[in-house]
Amino acid sequence: MDQQIFDIAIVGGGFSGTLVAAHLLGQSAGPLRLALFEAQPEQSGLGVAYSTVDRCHLLNVPAGNMSALPDWPDHFLDWAQRQTDLIDPPWVTAVDALAYLPRRAYGMYLRSLLDQAEQGAGPAIELARCIDEITAITHREGRVVLQTAAGSFVAARQVVLALGNFRPRDPAIDTPDFYQDSRYQGSPWSPQALADVAKTNACLLIGAGLTMADWALALSRSGYQGTIHVLSRRGLWPAAHRPYRPVAFDSRLRDEPSTVRRLLRLIRSGVDSEEGDWRAVIDGLRPHSQAIWSALPLVEKRRFLRHLRHYWDLHRHRVAPVVEGSLDQLLRSGRLLRHVGRLQSFAQSADGITVSYRPRGRTIPETIQVDAVVNCSGSESDYRKLDSPLVRSLLEQGLARPDPLHLGLDVAANGALLGTDGIPSQQLFTVGPPKKGMLWETTAVPEIRCQAAELAQTLLIS
Ligand SMILES: Cc1cc2nc3c(=O)[nH]c(=O)nc-3n(C[C@H](O)[C@H](O)[C@H](O)COP(=O)(O)OP(=O)(O)OC[C@H]3O[C@@H](n4cnc5c(N)ncnc54)[C@H](O)[C@@H]3O)c2cc1C
Numbered sequence: 001m002d003q004q005i006f007d008i009a010i011v012g013g014g015f016s017g018t019l020v021a022a023h024l025l026g027q028s029a030g031p032l033r034l035a036l037f038e039a040q041p042e043q044s045g046l047g048v049a050y051s052t053v054d055r056c057h058l059l060n061v062p063a064g065n066m067s068a069l070p071d072w073p074d075h076f077l078d079w080a081q082r083q084t085d086l087i088d089p090p091w092v093t094a095v096d097a098l099a100y101l102p103r104r105a106y107g108m109y110l111r112s113l114l115d116q117a118e119q120g121a122g123p124a125i126e127l128a129r130c131i132d133e134i135t136a137i138t139h140r141e142g143r144v145v146l147q148t149a150a151g152s153f154v155a156a157r158q159v160v161l162a163l164g165n166f167r168p169r170d171p172a173i174d175t176p177d178f179y180q181d182s183r184y185q186g187s188p189w190s191p192q193a194l195a196d197v198a199k200t201n202a203c204l205l206i207g208a209g210l211t212m213a214d215w216a217l218a219l220s221r222s223g224y225q226g227t228i229h230v231l232s233r234r235g236l237w238p239a240a241h242r243p244y245r246p247v248a249f250d251s252r253l254r255d256e257p258s259t260v261r262r263l264l265r266l267i268r269s270g271v272d273s274e275e276g277d278w279r280a281v282i283d284g285l286r287p288h289s290q291a292i293w294s295a296l297p298l299v300e301k302r303r304f305l306r307h308l309r310h311y312w313d314l315h316r317h318r319v320a321p322v323v324e325g326s327l328d329q330l331l332r333s334g335r336l337l338r339h340v341g342r343l344q345s346f347a348q349s350a351d352g353i354t355v356s357y358r359p360r361g362r363t364i365p366e367t368i369q370v371d372a373v374v375n376c377s378g379s380e381s382d383y384r385k386l387d388s389p390l391v392r393s394l395l396e397q398g399l400a401r402p403d404p405l406h407l408g409l410d411v412a413a414n415g416a417l418l419g420t421d422g423i424p425s426q427q428l429f430t431v432g433p434p435k436k437g438m439l440w441e442t443t444a445v446p447e448i449r450c451q452a453a454e455l456a457q458t459l460l461i462s
Pocket of ligand 1: 011012013014015016017018037038039040043044046047048049050058059060061103132133134135162163164165166388390431432433443444445446448
């Protein structure tokens with residue numbers, strides 16, 4: 001078999017994979033042969049979050065906290081302030097530490113970071129950027145062999161799985177055949193999806209989180225004249241950032257709360273104190289989130305997921321104030337209608353789609369007429385349910401296993417995958433969202449940038 005051989009192969013060219021690659025290029029004394037695989041050409045060096053081209057899709061973290069480099073806090077802000085085209089009212093009116101800049105701009109920043117790392121790398125250090133999906137991984141003669149969708153094989157000494165965010169799970173309904181209908185958009189981040197839905201007279205967005213906000217704003221900006229229906233189970237709605245006075249938890253957190261009840265008490269005491277609003281409390285807990293999560297027994301973590309997860313997500317992941325304002329305008333104009341209840345079925349006809357749902361607290365179903373349905377219900381993290389051939393290959397061979405809460409993969413502290421035998425792999429590692437079961441707070445830039453730098457070091461010394 002004719003096979004290319006690399007020292008390290010990274011699977012996934014989003015923020016996590018790109019950043020690990022940049023650190024490896026920057027930190028290695030060489031020689032080093034590195035491959036970076038990305039399945040979707042338009043996501044190469046950008047990933048799901050930063051490949052959008054829509055200027056109303058803003059970062060949900062202020063520019064001052066979006067540096068990709070943990071030791072250089074203003075790195076992104078400095079880069080952004082050198083760009084000449086970021087001011088774009090009403091979305092961006094200033095480029096300062098508190099600004100919520102377009103996600104597309106962040107993607108450009110990431111690409112420039114990798115380009116610079118490649119240009120600055122020593123002569124014996126090579127990066128191969130490959131547009132191909134990895135569909136299977138096997139071990140052979142001390143190496144990892146990666147099979148690609150295009151039918152080739154490459155070998156590597158070590159592999160980083162930077163697989164990131166997967167499309168949402170299709171909600172359980174009485175009529176699952178509907179999910180084959182071309183009017184159903186199951187992948188909300190697919191580049192073609194918006195153009196298809198924008199042609200309709202009415203659409204349904206399932207879920208009322210940040211992806212719903214992205215869709216509602218992008219449809220509105222595209223000149224959509226139809227009605228946007230939003231259906232959510234609990235009636236929660238995105239909260240916005242506001243300035244606040246920070247709450248410092250250091251003195252109160254000598255011991256992490258060991259139950260969800262104690263955690264709630266801690267949050268309530270923070271909110272009741274005169275120090276700030278709930279945003280200050282949630283953000284004040286952020287540096288402690290991983291330690292709090294680790295200290296909770298499994299049964300308490302499950303309790304948190306059952307009762308508090310959606311409320312935590314709502315308060316923790318907030319939109320820029322301008323996004324909140326645009327959503328309010330859509331609501332006030334009657335072009336966006338909110339429904340609260342559980343989805344039951346879809347009935348298709350040539351004229352449209354009848355959506356049936358059971359309103360919260362009621363028994364008699366109601367219906368909505370639409371022409372398209374978009375699943376905005378959030379990334380699937382249960383690896384047993386993913387339709388990724390690579391993930392199936394890893395699980396079937398016992399090279400990886402889901403974490404006990406099914407939030408991602410079971411990993412050691414350094415990101416090494418645990419196989420079914422529970423032994424940390426010397427060759428397979430992961431970074432970012434797949435570590436959610438272990439860390440909980442691991443899906444956003446401030447956490448991933450530290451993991452990426454540390455993982456690069458681990459790989460280079462092993
Ligand atoms: C819409 C959205 C907006 C967000 N906004 C913010 C924000 O403003 N601030 C913030 O801090 N965080 C934000 N996040 C969180 C985000 O998860 C992280 O910031 C970060 O982008 C995660 O990067 P990643 O590389 O781990 O995952 P991804 O961006 O999902 O990248 C993973 C990549 O791996 C590729 N891939 C997967 N499997 C294979 C395979 N088998 N072979 C080859 N390639 C493969 C995928 O195609 C994808 O491009 C956002 C997330 C989303 C979904």
